[in-house]
Amino acid sequence: MDNPGGINSVEQVVVFNLHDQVYGINIESVLEIIRTESVTRVPGTPEFIEGVINLRGRVIPIMDLCKRFNMPPAEISDATRVIIVEAGGVTVGMIVDQVSEVLRIPSSSVEPPPAMIAGSSVEALKGIALVEDKLVILLDLGKVLYDEEKTRLQGFGG
Amino acid sequence: MFTDVEMMVFMEELEEKIQSINDNVLLLEKDGESPEVIQEIFRAAHTIKGSSGVMGYDKMTSLTHEIENLFDRLRQGTMAVNTYLVDVLFEALDKLKLLKDEISGEAREVQVEDVLQKIRSIQQTGRGVQQPAGGAAAAPAAWTTEGGPDQLDDLILDLVREAEVRGFQAYWVSVEVDSGCQMKNVRAFLVFEALQQLGEIIKSDPPAEAIQDGRYDQGFSVVLLSREDAGQIKTLVMSIAEINSVEVLQLDPGEPNGEAGAGEDETAGQGQAVAVNVAKAVAVTEKTTTIKTVRVDVQKLDTLMNLVSELVIDRTRLDRFVDLFESKYGSEELADNIVEISNHLGQVTTDLQDEIMKARMLPVATVFNRLPRMVRDIAQKLGKEIDFVVEGKETELDRNVIEVIGDPLIHLIRNAIDHGIETTEERERLGKPRQGRVQLKASYVESHIVITLTDDGQGIDVSKLRKKALERGLVKADTLSRLSDREVLDLIFQPGFSTAEEVSDVSGRGVGMDIVKNQIEQINGTVEFSTELGRGTIFQIKLPLTLVIIRALMVGMGDQVYAFPLSNVMETLAIKPSEIKIIRSSEVIVVRGGVLPLLRLSAFFQVESANSGGKLYVVVLGSGKKRIGVVVDRLLGEQEIVIKSLGKYLGQMTGLSGATILGDGRVALIIDAKGIVADTSKEEIAYAN
Secondary structure: OOOOOOOOOEEEEEEEEEOOEEEEEEHHHEEEEEEOOOOEOOOOOOOOEEEEEEEOOEEEEEEEHHHHOOOOOOOOOOOOEEEEEEEOOEEEEEEEOEEEEEEEEEHHHEEOOOOOOOOOOHHHEEEEEEEOOEEEEEEOHHHHHHOHHHHHHHHHHO | OOOHHHHHHHHHHHHHHHHHHHHHHHHHHHHOOOHHHHHHHHHHHHHHHHHHHHHOOHHHHHHHHHHHHHHHHHHHOOOOOOHHHHHHHHHHHHHHHHHHHHHHOOOOOOOOHHHHHHHHHHHHHOOOOOOOOOOOOOHHHHOOOOOHHHHOHHHHHHHHHHHHHOOOEEEEEEEEEOOOOOOHHHHHHHHHHHHHHHEEEEEEEOOHHHHHOOOOOOEEEEEEEEOOOHHHHHHHHHOOOOEEEEEEEEEOOOOOOOOOOOOOOOOOOOHHHHOOOOOOOOOOOOOOOOOOOOOOOHHHHHHHHHHHHHHHHHHHHHHHHHHHHHHHHOOOHHHHHHHHHHHHHHHHHHHHHHHHHHHOEEEOHHHHOOHHHHHHHHHHHHOOOEEEEEEOOOOEEEHHHHHHHHHHHHHHHHHHHHHHOOOHHHHHHOOOOOOEEEEEEEEEEOOEEEEEEEEOOOOOOHHHHHHHHHHOOOOOHHHHHHOOHHHHHHHHHOOOOOOOOOOOOOOOOOOOHHHHHHHHHHOOOEEEEEEEOOOEEEEEEEEEOOOOEEEEEEEEEOOEEEEEEHHHEEEEEEEOHHHOEEEOOEEEEEEOOEEEEEEEHHHHHOOOOOOOOOOEEEEEEEEOOEEEEEEEOEEEEEEEEEOEOOOOOOOOOOOEEEEEEOOOOOEEEEEOHHHHHHHHHHHHHHHHO
C-alpha cells in the first residue's frame, strides 16, 4: 500500500481547506467526516485542542488544525467539518474549514516539501502534490498528532 | 501442530484442574483422607496427564502420571496421607503451575526431576506396596498399545465368555461427545484411559486409532471387560469434561443381543453390531448439565456499553420530543402512542444497561480461591495453626474492582496471621483454641459489596500504637495526648507505620496499611476496622459494585457542566461573598467553627465564571481527613453517570478523572476530587511552613 518509492503508486487523499490553503491526508487514516457539534473544553490542554466531543458514546479530543499550524483559528461556518482520524492507536478529530474531495494522487506528482511554507509547521508535511492545477499540501498525520505537541501534552499532563 | 483454539481449551482446562487439585489437597490436609477428595485429585491429575500427553508436553505428563500413581495408592488404601506428602504435593503443584507458565512462555525451562523423585520415594516408602489382586486394576499398563483391540476382533465372543468365567462382565459402552468439543482426540484418549482403569477394552468402533486421532462423528463405542458395575463405569466416563452422554449395556455372550432391548431390534448376533447403533441407543442416556458460557473480550463489553449509553441518550432526546409532541397534540391518539413507545423504549434500555453491567461482573472466587494456599504457607512458615474460613465466594463484582482487590486482601490476611494470631503456645496459655481463626466473608450491602476479614487474635494494642507513633515521629507528644483511641488506631493508615516487632519476610516489608488504604480508595472503596484487645480485629472493606457507573453531583460553571463523584462530596453550601476571609492570600470560609480552604473552579481551570456576584455555591470535597470547598456557579443535582476515559491522546489531565456523556449528548468532565483535595492540601502545608 504505502509505497513512496514506487513509480506508479497512487495514493487516495482526502482534500480539505484551511483558510485558503489546500491540504490532503491519506484516506486510510480517515474514519469519518462529521459536522461540528458542541465541543466541551478541557482545561489544561494546549491551545489547539478545542476540547472533546461525544462520538457515539466515545469521548474524542478535537483539535483546531489551523491553530495547530499557528494560523488564525478556523472560522466556524456551514462548511466547517471535523475529520475523525486514527493514527498511532489514538482517535482524534480535526476541525477544518471545508472538505472538498477525494483525489487519487500518483506518487510521480508529489514533490518533497519546500523548506518553508507560510504559517505551517514544515515537519508535519510529507510533500506537495500538483493535481489538476491545484497545489495540495500532503500531511504526515503521525507528525501532526504527535510531533511537537506530544511533548507539549506530556508537559501539561505531568 | 495445535490450533490456537485447541491451545486455549487446553490451557483453560489445565488452569481449572490445577485449581481443583489445589483446593482438594487443602481439603485433604484439613479434613484428612476422604475417598471423594482423593478420587477428585486423581481425576484431575489424570485429565491433565491425558491432555498434556496428547499435546506432547512430556514433563507435565510424567509429573501428573506420578501424582496419579500416588493417588492411586491412596485410593486403594495402601498409603496414608501425612504432612510430608501434602508438602510434596504442593511442591508438585507449584511445578505444575510453572510448567503451565513454561507453555505460555512466562517461565523458562522448568526442571521436574527432583519433585518426581520425591513423589516416587514417597510411594516406595509407603506401606504395603503391592498390586491389588484381580486383573481389573492391573490392566492400565498393558493397554497402551493401540493395536490391541483390533487383534482381538475375531475373538470377541470367546473373550467375553472367557472373561465371564474369570468373574468379569462384558459391557457395551457408547459415548457421545459434546457437539462443541474442540479436542475430540483428547476426550477420546481420556475416555479410553478412564475405561482402562476399570478393565480391558477388547473392541472399539470406529477402531481405536481413528478414535484417538479424533476421527469420529458424535461418539464412539467400545466393548469393555470389567468387574465394576455399569453405574460405576458410567459415572467415571461422565466425570470427563465435554462428554454429553454415556450409555452402558451389559452384554451377554450366550445370547449376544444387548439386554437393554429397547430400540435395539436390528441388533445382530455380535457385539460389533451392537456397537453400531450409537445414534439410536439413547434410551438410558443422561444429559450432563454443561455450563453454557462464552468468553468475551472486555473490550467488546465496553463497546456494547457505549452503544447502550448512546441509546440512553437518544431515548432522553426522544423524551423531550415526546413532551413537545404531547403539549401540541395532547389529546390525539398519535400522541398516546408515541408516549407509550417512548416509555417502553426507556424500560428496555434500562434493562439492557443493567444486563450489560452484570455481564462485566465476576465472582470474588477468582481472588478468594488463591488465598487458602497462601494462608497455609504463611501459617506453616510462622509455625501457627490457622483455621481459614471463606464465605460468600459467589458474590459478584465488576472485573476492574476484582483486579485491584487482590493485593490489599493478601496484605490484610498476612497481617492478621503474622501480627493478629498469637503463637500456638501463647494461645494455649491464654485458654484460646490452638487454631487461630481467620474468616473472610463477602456479601452485598445495598449497592455495595462488603468484605470482612475477622481474626480471633490479640487485637491491636492502642498503648503500643501511641508509643510507636512517638518513636516514628508521626505525631508530637502534645498532639498525641489529645488524640482519642480511635484517632490513634487510624494512625496505622499513615505511611511509615508498622507495628511489627521485627521485620519478617511475611509482613512488615515497608508496604504498610497506607498502601492498602490507598489501593482500596483508588477504586472508590473504604476500609475501616475495629479491634478488641485480646479478642481480635475486624477489617471491613466496602467497595462499589462497579467502577463504570458512579453517582455524581452535577455542577454548572459558565456554560459547561462538571461532575463531582458523590463519594467525595461531603456537603454543599450556599454562602455570601462577604463570608470569604483571606488567610495568607488564600481564600477560606469558616464552617461550624472550622476553617475550610476554598478553591475557585474558574481559577483552577481558567474558565470564565457566569456568576454575577450574589450567592456562591460551595461543594465541600473530602478525601481522608482533608476537606476543601470548591466554588462553582450552580448546583444542578445528582445523577448516575457512566465514566469514560478522556483517551490516550490527552492522557492524564490535572484535576480531571474522566468524562461522561450527558442526556443531551454533550460531554461533561469529571473532577478528580481526590487529586484536587490532595493538591490543595499540599499548597496549604507549603503556606503553613
